[in-house]
Amino acid sequence: MSDLYSTLEVSRDASAEDIKRAYRKLAKKLHPDLNPGDKTVEQRFKEINHAYALLSDPEKRKRYDAGEIDDSGQERPSRGFYRSYADAGMGAKYHGFDAEAAEDIFSDLFGGFGRSRRAGGGRTPHQRGADVSYSVHIDFLEAAKGARKRIQLADGKTVDVTVPPGTRDRQTLRLKGQGLPGLGGAGAGDAYVEVHIEPHRFFTRKDSDIHLELPVALNEAVLGATISVPTIEGPVSMKVPSGANSGTTLRLKGRGALDQKSGERGDQYVKLKVVLPDQPDAELQRFMESWAKEHAYDPRKKAGLV
Amino acid sequence: MPLFSLVEVVAAIREEGLQVQQVEVESFVQQSWVIPLREEGGYFFDEADKARIELIVELRCDMAVNDEAVPVILNLLDQLYGLRRTLGEIREAVRELPPDWRDAFEKRLVGSLGE
Numbered sequence: 207m208s209d210l211y212s213t214l215e216v217s218r219d220a221s222a223e224d225i226k227r228a229y230r231k232l233a234k235k236l237h238p239d240l241n242p243g244d245k246t247v248e249q250r251f252k253e254i255n256h257a258y259a260l261l262s263d264p265e266k267r268k269r270y271d272a273g274e275i276d277d278s279g280q281e282r283p284s285r286g287f288y289r290s291y292a293d294a295g296m297g298a299k300y301h302g303f304d305a306e307a308a309e310d311i312f313s314d315l316f317g318g319f320g321r322s323r324r325a326g327g328g329r330t331p332h333q334r335g336a337d338v339s340y341s342v343h344i345d346f347l348e349a350a351k352g353a354r355k356r357i358q359l360a361d362g363k364t365v366d367v368t369v370p371p372g373t374r375d376r377q378t379l380r381l382k383g384q385g386l387p388g389l390g391g392a393g394a395g396d397a398y399v400e401v402h403i404e405p406h407r408f409f410t411r412k413d414s415d416i417h418l419e420l421p422v423a424l425n426e427a428v429l430g431a432t433i434s435v436p437t438i439e440g441p442v443s444m445k446v447p448s449g450a451n452s453g454t455t456l457r458l459k460g461r462g463a464l465d466q467k468s469g470e471r472g473d474q475y476v477k478l479k480v481v482l483p484d485q486p487d488a489e490l491q492r493f494m495e496s497w498a499k500e501h502a503y504d505p506r507k508k509a510g511l512v
Numbered sequence: 513m514p515l516f517s518l519v520e521v522v523a524a525i526r527e528e529g530l531q532v533q534q535v536e537v538e539s540f541v542q543q544s545w546v547i548p549l550r551e552e553g554g555y556f557f558d559e560a561d562k563a564r565i566e567l568i569v570e571l572r573c574d575m576a577v578n579d580e581a582v583p584v585i586l587n588l589l590d591q592l593y594g595l596r597r598t599l600g601e602i603r604e605a606v607r608e609l610p611p612d613w614r615d616a617f618e619k620r621l622v623g624s625l626g627e
Binding site: 229230233234237239240242243259285286287288289290291292293295296297298299300333387389390 | 529558559571574576589592596597600604605608
């Protein structure tokens with residue numbers, strides 16, 4: 207059984223003013239809300255509260271001094287202190303300041319996780335994992351037609367990435383939940399995969415259109431022909447009109463790559479290039495000589511070069 | 513989670529032996545020391561709001577803190593509790609690390625905190 211005077215750290219002949227001053231001094235030191243995490247202060251605070259409640263009442267103090275009442279007295283009902291709510295995650299609306307306080311400390315860690323939170327708006331107790339970035343090189347045709355690629359992540363895990371048809375160079379694919387694990391049970395971040403498309407031997411791509419330079423024989427150009435043309439989906443036949451020239455561009459509608467926005471396929475543009483036989487033979491030379499006598503033409507003049 | 517009206521929160525605090533007037537609680541709210549839910553023209557206090565009112569009452573009455581100093585103390589306390597929560601999250605994050613990472617982390621902390 208403790209003595210109420212010693213609880214308040216005052217002598218038995220202390221004045222009412224002394225008792226009040228002593229109580230205030232102790233309350234400032236021992237209030238549980240001013241000492242979060244310290245379990246011992248709560249009991250001490252209850253004791254000084256109780257001692258002060260009794261000793262600050264002149265009538266009760268007189269009876270206590272006379273031994274008429276003991277120091278067990280009437281205790282205040284137990285109550286919840288603010289700290290128990292604050293530490294339990296309640297009252298988060300009051301704790302906006304830490305977002306900024308933590309931001310300067312943590313801004314260079316975890317991608318600056320304080321950034322998304324604003325003061326006054328409360329805070330999210332869980333923190334999503336950080337996003338990670340990778341790059342993957344894929345073949346021209348795989349990008350155009352779509353493919354599944356297996357890539358290895360930083361933690362050694364391999365994942366299958368679906369490269370959708372019509373994927374563009376440097377397009378970023380998102381792998382949801384494949385980033386770093388979250389904190390406190392929050393979800394993992396995402397992995398971002400940047401696609402680098404390797405150039406093709408003869409196809410080039412502009413948006414969803416495929417471009418191809420196609421050699422044709424002299425006779426095919428002059429007389430016209432139906433020839434086989436490679437496309438990303440395999441060869442198709444194409445009609446070359448008679449009189450086609452080097453530089454003539456023919457369009458194969460709908461034979462390009464998929465346009466991911468519109469969902470429609472682009473076109474393939476075939477630019478013709480007239481190619482003479484490797485070794486012009488005597489017959490061709492003789493024919494040309496006689497032909498030129500009647501049909502001489504000056505393409506340089508027509509092009510304005512002379 | 514029960515919510516208290518203004519009248520109810522004053523009554524509940526008085527029941528716990530603290531002296532408080534309704535106008536005092538209203539002035540706490542007006543100064544944004546306490547931020548209750550505001551609906552249909554009335555205030556609704558949760559348990560944390562109630563405990564915060566009790567803390568303010570004790571600061572002013574038991575500790576003789578004047579009204580100019582109350583917001584300074586609340587502001588610092590709010591930062592303290594916010595930092596405690598951040599520390600708690602970091603502790604949880606550290607617990608989820610692989611054991612050798614955790615060891616390295618603890619060694620580093622013991623080194624700088626001198627425990």
